[in-house]
Amino acid sequence: MQRTLKQRLTPYGFVLPAILLLLIFSLIPIVIALVISFTGLDITGLGDWSQIKFVGFNNFTQLFKDPVFIQSVLNTVYYVVIGVPLVVFLSLTIAILINFGQNKFFSFLRLVFYTPSITNTVAVAVVWTYMYNPNMGLINSMLSKIGISGLQWLNDPSTAKISLIILAVWKAIGLNMLIFLAALQGIPPSLYEAAELDGASWWQRTMHITIPSLSFSIFFVTVTTLIGWFQFFDEPFIMTKGGPLNSTNSVALFVYQNGFQNSNFGYAAAGSFIMFAAIIVATLIQFKIQRRQQGK
Incomplete structure (x- = not known):
């Protein structure tokens, strides 16, 4: 029996x-940002669109000559390489x-590790800034x-x-821990019972049952964490403003500084698209590795 048009729609x-x-809220703004990245849009262009000039790839070429942007890229790579595996x-x-x-003690530990994930980032960053104080901070005191x-x-x-990585890792552990916990509880207990009867140790059961069973969860957490660290912004913005000497500046913070502080919107949009392209490439690489591990 053929379905009616209403049923199909x-x-x-x-x-x-x-x-x-x-x-x-996503696709149209991305297209608009792409168009802006090929222009010299600034604060005057917002008031009078006739002042907007098309500059082609000039913004992109200038970015790779900008030492601040290059430093921001290197910092972001450092954050990703260190932060993602740690998390x-x-x-x-x-x-x-x-x-x-x-x-109940282990149930309480879930709350302890999860709490930082739901704590306001600004409040946490301010507290950690005081903890990192070289003269009267808690860490140096200890x-x-x-x-x-x-x-x-x-x-x-x-x-x-x-210092920023330590804070960001501490804050990111809780949510990902819950994801892994949910996946762990979905592993059939019979697998562990059979392995135990065969004389497998706890370490062997973990490496040959637990880790392989969590392959998709590990993949999901890795991809989402990777994207989050590429967009690393809150901690350097609140705690260091990208300093000292741009040593903590990230690409996301660089985009903010040029777009919202210097009102150089075209230049900032170009920087954001380079970051967008890097995220896409890194994610595709993760997908390819996942497919290869699954033998597809």
């Missing part, structure tokens, strides 16, 4: 609101250890108790990036 009606929201590894490790216990001289955490280019 009904599924599209359900997804239409989501498509409209995606179109209005994935620590989240997975904590999830496995918490899942190992069943009493180090002095055990005979270690304090560090210039946010004032020294050699330690500033690491």
Whole structure:
């Protein structure tokens, strides 16, 4: 029996609101930003569109001659290379250890590790800024108790990036831990029982049952974490403003500085599209690695 036109259109009606929201708040702004990246749009162009000049690829070529942008790219790569593996590894490790216990103490640990993820980033960053204070901060005070001289955490280019990474990793662990916990609880207990009967140790069960069973969850957490670190913004913006000497500046912060502080919107849009392209490439690489691991 042939379906009527109404029956065929009904599924599209359900997804239409989501498509409209995606179109209005995501796809159309991306296209507009792409057009702006080929112009010299600034504050005068917002008031008088006739002042907007088409500059072609000039914004993109200038970006790769800009030492501040190059430094921001290198900083972002540093954040991604250090931050993403740390978040994935620590989240997975904590999830496995918490899942190992069943009493109320381990349930309380879930709350302890998850709380930073739902805490306001601005409030957390302000608190950690005081903790990193070289003269009266909690961290240097604790180090002095055990005979270690304090560090210039946010004032020294050699330690500033690491300081921000420590905070960002601490804040990101909780949500990813819950994702891993949900996946762990979906693994059939019979697999562990069979392995235990065969004499497999806890480490062998973890490496040959737990980790392979979490392959999709690890892939999902890696991709979302990767995208988040490419867009690393809140911590350097609040705590260091990109300093000292641009040592903590990220591409996202660079885009903000040029777009909203210097009103150089075309230049900022070009920078944002380079970051967008980098995220797409990194995500596609992750998808390719995932397919290869699955033998597809």
